[in-house]
Amino acid sequence: MFVLDAHGHPLDPCHPARARRLLAAGRAVVARHTPFVIRLKDRSAADSTVAGVQVGIDPGSKHTGLAVFTGHEGSRAGRYVIQLDHRGALIRDRLTSRAAYRRGRRWRNLRYRSPRFLNRTTPKGWLAPSLRHRVDTTVSWVARLTRWAPVAAVHVEKVSFDTHALSAGRPLEGAEYQQGTLAGYEVREYLLAKWGRTCVYCGASDVPLNLDHIHPRSRGGSDRVSNLTLACIPCNQTKSAAPVQEFLKDKPALLTKILKQAKAPLRDAAAVNATRWVLWRALEATGLSVHTASGGRTKWNRSRTGAPKSHTLDALHVGELETVTAWPSTVLVVTATGRGAYARTTPDRYGFPRLLRSRIKLRHGFQTGDLVRANVPAGKKAGVHTGRVLVRSSGSFDITTRHGRVTGINHRHVRHLQRADGYGYTTQKEADRND
Known part of the structure; x- marks a missing residue:
């Protein structure tokens, strides 16, 4: 605590x-x-006497892991772990929807609008709102941790995957191709993330996976990442040196999917790489001692300590370390929910106002997003319900708990635990150590 x-x-x-x-x-x-x-x-x-703690950060496109740990001489002990769930995809979708509404209103000639000149430029260092959100929320939580704990240093993955180096086509030979050195872990982790940690040919998961050349090397195929995929041992042996078109001639839909996905870059890796420098500079501006490492180094550390794969355990294993002695059994999952919408109307399918939203957020002393506890003495909803509240002017509230949503709770049974801060909180079990 x-x-x-x-x-x-x-x-x-x-x-x-x-x-x-x-x-x-x-x-x-x-x-x-x-x-x-x-x-x-x-x-x-x-x-x-304050010994101080350190914070590990595993930045991600959808989730970011944060770990507060203590230790010395390469040994770490996890004290508190947080999984921060971003809402960058929701921001992107809403901006796309807004742009479609505006574009439709212009082209339908429903009103006159003078032409806009192509003289608009973006400032230096500009990031798309969905990417800026990931940086701001991560830095915000680091700032919060520094208010609650004596943080002395921050360890962050500066790059999950060096996509430029991965696309260089450097041959994978010997031990690096068979089991992976530190450099080999970069390639393998990228492919595991891109192909969902499953065999692309049969869909098998939780089995040993080999690197497979979509276009065999014996027939002129390269070692570029765009020509590599994952295959279980039986599928890899069955395919052997056959071209993928011949191996999947009876499965045209699967063949089309593999060829299309092979050429497409990993979107999550692109998002992380686009924000890595901005995040690093923002952390440096906090005045803390910031240390950087690669995602390959993190996976190499996990393989030596026997820790399973998770966002929070990745954060605990960022940077240089020898061993991890312990980590918490419970993860605090923090979901970015926002503080409400700026729009005062709800649009219809054509983008025109459908109804007006109330400007009053506070209802009976509560507002949507507050963390509350309701003690209902009798009735179908009898019991204690703890979670985020959704308020209504009628005084009949909904509470979203870890088990689901409970509707129709009278405001008289509700008590404040914490005011809304733009995040929702739940807990989940941390992964156990590998045997």
């Missing part, structure tokens, strides 16, 4: 059992519900 002193300055995190004892003894109060933060009444940072 995160701990603050009497003046709100961060101290070293403590075990949940110790936090419960401090609260029960009256020595501490709850400063924040999620993530759980306590504030000591009788302790000052000036009178305490």
